[in-house]
Amino acid sequence: TETGQLDYPSGRDLVWMEKTPSGYAYAITKDIAGPNFYLTKFIPGSLPVYSKRINGTAIGQATKFAVGTIPEYLFYSVGGKVYEYDLYTETSKLMLDKGASPISYLAFQQFSPNRSPGTYGHWQRWLTLGYTDPGAPEGSNGTLEQYSVPDANEALVLQKKWTGFGNIVSVSYRER
Secondary structure, X not given: OOOOOOOOOOOEEEEEXXXXXXXXXXXXXXXXXXXXXXXXXXXXXXXXXXXXXXXXXXXXXXXXXXEEEOOEEEEEEEOOEEEEEXXXXXXXXXXXXXXXXXXXXXXXXXXXXXXXXXXXXXXXXXXXXXXXXXXXXXXXXXXXEEEEOOOOOOOOEEEEEEEEEOOOOOOOOOOO
């Protein structure tokens, strides 16, 4: 690297990146001419604190990604399945299977730290999932669910569920 530049992994395509409320950013990159995916964790402007190849099941077919920081897991979706990838054991686990209903949205919501009442504090730690039932009438076949994420790779716990949406591609909240 040249003087003043940080030594970030290079020579790969950026697939996904997000900054979390913890201050860390997470990036998923892919070999340009190969099948390998990598996860890099860093504080913007600083050197990476974690950068490893992802050994997750079907990671090459993943379309949506989300990182939970308490506990710290990478979630990703493949079709109607949601996997949890443990950064420390470097293993993945199937957490949800929505069958033929593809996952259209996957995220941990981020709320303003200054204005978030208690409800938002819980919700930002829950995995939010949107999916579409291909057999239901278009325009009302979308479902939004929120799951709490227990420690130790335990099963996700459904907390809230809303139905009757169209295809869910983004979610925004009006904070009060």
